[in-house]
C-alpha cells in the first residue's frame with residue numbers, strides 16, 4: 001500500500017526528473033542508462049578497469065586566485081597532475097574518481113584538461129562537502145532540499161557551470177551526527193540519485209559510527225543501499241560496524257589506510273588491512289572499495305600539513321593502493337580474484353548509471 005508519505009517521496013523524485021525534462025536538453029537521456037559519465041563523456045563501464053574510488057586530483061583554484069604561485073601556478077599544477085596521472089596509469093590504474101565538490105574548489109575545466117592530457121578516465125562529482133556554504137553568489141543554506149537536489153541533478157544531466165561536462169557521482173560530507181544542513185544535503189543527494197541513476201559516496205565519521213546515522217536518513221528517503229558507499233570507513237576498527245552496514249546492502253570505502261602508517265593515527269595500517277580482510281572473509285568482497293583520498297594540490301590543508309601529505313601519503317599518493325595496500329592484503333591471504341572484484345568489478349557495477357526511479 002502506498003502511504004501518503006511514500007506518495008510524497010515518489011512525487012519528489014519524479015518532480016526533480018520532470019523539472020529536468022521540462023527545459024531543452026535537460027532530460028536524463030535514456031541511452032545514458034548503463035553508461036558511466038566521465039569528464040570526457042559517457043563510456044562503457046567495462047572500460048573503467050582498476051578504479052580508485054575516492055580521490056581529489058586538485059582542489060586548488062581558489063588558492064591559486066589568491067596565491068598565484070602556489071604549486072608552480074596553474075600551469076605547474078596541471079603539469080604535476082598530468083605527470084602523476086600518467087605514472088598511476090602506468091601502474092595499471094585506469095580510472096580516478098575525483099570527489100571534489102564545488103564548495104571545496106572543484107575546477108571542472110582543470111579535470112577535463114588533465115584527463116585529456118594524461119589519458120586517465122576521471123569521474124567528477126556533484127554534491128557538497130558538509131553544510132552548504134554561504135559564500136559565493138548563492139546562499140546555499142537558503143535552498144530547499146529539493147532546490148539542492150535539482151542543483152545536483154542539473155550537474156549530472158546538463159553539465160557543470162555551463163561547460164557541458166557532467167558529474168558521474170554525488171558526494172556528500174557528513175559529521176557523526178549530521179547537522180540540519182548536512183541532513184538536507186544527504187536527502188537532496190538521495191533524491192537526485194533516484195532521479196538520475198547516479199550513485200552516492202559519503203564522507204563519514206566512521207570512528208563515531210557515522211554511517212549508521214546517515215543510513216537512517218537515506219532509508220527514510222528509500223534509497224537503494226547498493227547505490228551508496230560510506231567512505232573513510234577504515235577510520236573505524238570495529239568489525240561489527242562494518243558488517244552491520246554491508247549486511248544492509250551498503251558499500252564501504254577503505255580509503256584512509258595510509259593514515260595508519262602515522263604513529264598518532266588509529267587504527268594502525270596493520271589493523272586497517274586486517275579489517276578489509278575480515279570483511280572479505282565474511283563474504284562481502286563485493287562491498288569494498290579501495291582508494292587513498294589523495295590530492296596533488298590541496299586547498300584545505302595548512303602549508304605544513306600539505307608537506308606532510310606530499311611526503312606521507314606514503315610518498316606514493318594514489319599509488320599507495322597498488323604499491324603498499326594490495327601486497328599487504330595478498331600477504332594476509334586475499335586472493336587475486338578477490339582483489340579483481342574489489343578494484344575492477346565493484347566500480348564497474350557501482351558507477352554504472354541505473355534507470356531513474
Ligand SMILES: [Zn+2]
Pocket residue numbers: 054055056099203293
Ligand atoms: Zn575525500
